[in-house]
Amino acid sequence: MPAYATNMRLKFPILALILEIITIILFAVFVDYDDGKGHGHDSHSNSSETHHEEKPMDLYPMFQDVHVMIFIGFGFLMTFLKRYGFSSVGINLLLAAFGLQWGLLMQGVWHLVDGKIKINIFKIINADFSTATVLISFGAVLGKTSPVQLLIMTILEITIFSINEHLVATVLEANDVGASMIIHAYGAYFGLAVARVLYRPGLRNGHENEGSVYHSDLFAMIGTVFLWMFWPSFNSAIADPGLTQLTAVINTYLSLAACVLSAYAISSLVEHKGKLDMVHIQNATLAGGVAVGTCADMNIGPFGAMLIGLVAGIISTLGFKFLSPILASSVGIQDTCGVHNLHGMPGILGGLAGIVAVSLGKKEGGDPVMQAAALASSLGFALVGGAVTGFIMKLPFWGQPPDQNCYDDSLYWEVPEEEDENEESLAHADHSKNKAEV
């Protein structure tokens, strides 16, 4: 396996330490606490509506909900693979911890105050948001990339995200309070473009580790349920305080509830003997949160939010069942977690719903042309940015794992004596006492 140079001993620690030290230096020069003077917040949804927090800690509980989604939600959602749980939750932590620092810098440069980025709760919520794009893309390439490749992806994806976000929010002045377009669609298509460039013909017929075991599916449900519960905070955290924020909470709460029913129904409808499929339940139940994002703070009516959720649950489940296999076999996109079904299509649905809702006058001051431009911009930056990033990640010295070691923690982690191996050694104990210890 030396041809692949998967040994991380020097390249990973050196990269990680250098990145962190550079980041600290940049923070020393550019970053300070927000002392509340010289304000003028700008949400990524609509910079024309100035956001005023009344007290510095008002948004803190919402920040913590988003924080849980990023670190527990995304981290555990990806633990469904039988032998890739350490990487899922562990690399998720690594990428998000670096990404939030990088996001603070990249988002902050557009809004300097006296040459400084002034940090407050609103800013760290947005920093957490910026990491979500990376974690979504991580899902598309899960099990097939090294930590070094993923750190590089983090830098590039967040940098490009910050440009697109600035364009959408400040230049186009489009609405995207729950970030259907600028986080979910962007993160998904960015990741899919990377996955396309990193296509592995050798995995065309699957891989023995690309599946779950009983308990890994339960660990994944921890991620699913935390994402599901706190999604109202994700979609409302940066909404205008008061009734607008309440609207965002209620729309998201109801869209997700409706989405659960349709995801369960379609899963049962398309599966063998009407059984439910854990992949659908773990993912498609969340599509309602993605799809209602752009419209979350609009006056679409509770039933409007539920309709969006209902449709999102249907297309997401159908995507897992019918579209993902086609993408893998015909388009060369091996999307490990099915981010196209959870974030891609529902993200576009959210963008389209936003265009319709703004056309119908559901958001004061909204402009459907700018909404469409925001969707196009997000998709464009994602596909081009993802493709370029993919080619950089494909360079042969980043320690990409060989096909046979994909979806396997033991390449990058010290893995303990495990139940399965244990079993094997026990089962074989009668025959070869000597090799019992694995």
Add this chain to the structure above:
Amino acid sequence: MPAYATNMRLKFPILALILEIITIILFAVFVDYDDGKGHGHDSHSNSSETHHEEKPMDLYPMFQDVHVMIFIGFGFLMTFLKRYGFSSVGINLLLAAFGLQWGLLMQGVWHLVDGKIKINIFKIINADFSTATVLISFGAVLGKTSPVQLLIMTILEITIFSINEHLVATVLEANDVGASMIIHAYGAYFGLAVARVLYRPGLRNGHENEGSVYHSDLFAMIGTVFLWMFWPSFNSAIADPGLTQLTAVINTYLSLAACVLSAYAISSLVEHKGKLDMVHIQNATLAGGVAVGTCADMNIGPFGAMLIGLVAGIISTLGFKFLSPILASSVGIQDTCGVHNLHGMPGILGGLAGIVAVSLGKKEGGDPVMQAAALASSLGFALVGGAVTGFIMKLPFWGQPPDQNCYDDSLYWEVPEEEDENEESLAHADHSKNKAEV
């Protein structure tokens, strides 16, 4: 197995989709956002004390705590069974997601404003609460009912709950801030009545899947601990703001702490060699939260709350050890999760404590006769409603599982090749080397 018609392919998806579409239509006609005009909240505990939120999002952090209890708490608490984790956390999500929509409608019809149900944070907390009754009853019939049966139970149980809640809070004007009576006792006895009607003689001697494995018990502890931690929010969420709410938090915090000590002590006292039993720890440690519910916002003194918790932990643990086997063998009630011990008896204890506390003048304006009437009403609606619901659920076309497939996810879920099965195939490797690699 065709006689049981457990194949869900058509009946489950059709029922789920029709229910959701009807619900969306009802929302389109009757439901709107609460714009803060024409208020006049009504808590289910005491409608005479009008509840005033100062800002629309004030209760949001408490809502999220309750949300976690409903979806993570109840969901994972029931994952203790070795082969029923998917259903526990998955069907929990399904029932709660539908139930909260139904609860919004059923609770809302009593308090229309201009012919509309106006949603706010207070309303969605109550919607979450209404689902708790179903999730408690779910525990009594866990492993022995189909998703179709459970959706039917959800509709009926929440509808009847809303009638009883209205009676208790608005007509009787009884106190039940933490819902010992109207949620816990009601949910438990409703579920026990259903379980009695669905009695399975074939499971009289147990079932090989009706037990835990090491890791399933740890998953269940996730549910236990989240319920335990956030219970102060459950009991105080709809209390009057300020010192009354603080009292509800402190009483619940202390009752639960005292309850842990007594549950551990009694578990060790009654078990073989003084060992602790996970069933007791997972459940009886929570009885203090149930039992202090009715009195939570009363001036019972910190030590009063602790005494209630101490007693609750004792009777709950003793119930698991001595009463549950008798209920199963002599009364024909097979209570899978022991909801009688966690919600039933502690709920009644809570109702009785409320009568005593009100008699002693611990709640301004309280009337012990009305408290007693509220307890009787809750038990009456539960037993009659549960029995009727049980007979409807017993109709032979809802896909009820046959005895031998009880407590087994694989009837309703695609279940991955699992460690256990793996082991078996490995253990059989001696006979058929070819199929050893799964």
Add this chain to the structure above:
Amino acid sequence: MPAYATNMRLKFPILALILEIITIILFAVFVDYDDGKGHGHDSHSNSSETHHEEKPMDLYPMFQDVHVMIFIGFGFLMTFLKRYGFSSVGINLLLAAFGLQWGLLMQGVWHLVDGKIKINIFKIINADFSTATVLISFGAVLGKTSPVQLLIMTILEITIFSINEHLVATVLEANDVGASMIIHAYGAYFGLAVARVLYRPGLRNGHENEGSVYHSDLFAMIGTVFLWMFWPSFNSAIADPGLTQLTAVINTYLSLAACVLSAYAISSLVEHKGKLDMVHIQNATLAGGVAVGTCADMNIGPFGAMLIGLVAGIISTLGFKFLSPILASSVGIQDTCGVHNLHGMPGILGGLAGIVAVSLGKKEGGDPVMQAAALASSLGFALVGGAVTGFIMKLPFWGQPPDQNCYDDSLYWEVPEEEDENEESLAHADHSKNKAEV
């Protein structure tokens, strides 16, 4: 095994019930709700700055974050051992539930109002904090002590903690808002002193159960990530409201993020083939939260916080790799969870950083001499108090487990037929068909 008297049947239940009943009596005499009159809060960080909550429930969301850290965070962090998960999360719950009651009393006696301890949210946050010291020490002796021994440790450690806290906060008026010194360093060295006294030569060469399995490491990551996410609440909960509290949040958020990068880098650098070690990831990623504690509310600059986190991640990981084996072999300290690396050294680092920061004028009114005295006092009380407590715990009638039963739940818990055992029986099925079905 009768010589060890590990049977808990009488001594554990009697001790637990007597302790709880005494506690309830003390609460009846001394404790009441805080009605908001006659205030005058005192934080353990700086009693000279009076802490004013504007409304009784303002701190409640932060309290719940801390609560999650205590019960989920500490509890699951220790589930990494393959056969000790029940004890980790279960005994954690027991000790914390008793400890918070005891802490309310011990901390409260220093601040009586009209002869009463008046409970509010601020007080229950501090009560939760007091239990953290015990849970840290629990990590040092995990797997080698009985529940009876641990209850005794809880009483003594919290009592001594309350004396040191009073000395540090009120007499010395030192700053320690995030409690690097009075909780982390104190808890760690107290536990290490106990571990030294309870040294077991028989475990010099390790124990077969002193390791993890794949899924136990994932359970532990639940604890790690919840601790990591909510640490900003831990370090800021009792800070002065407003910008000071915001500073504490931001410093902790950034210190932890930087710490992740250095912990991962050093783990890969020192491990075989550059692989990551779960022990480091589960623990050293949190050292940044510990080390920034004392300075969290000081004006050290965001980059200052990141530097502290960077250094903490490095020394913590190096400690696990190089120092822990030496402590075990040469000093006779068998530190099961490596609390010296997560809480001990980073706690001292935090104390030293506080001295430097105060010297540089980063905290108004701070005095570096008093900071140094606070660190010395915390270490002194820890070492002396821990040694005395260790000798009391060593008395032969507390049911301490024999060497061969260490790290094994089955000594104190009814443990279900588990996967591993299952496997074994299946593997043996060829030989004895009759006992195959378990």
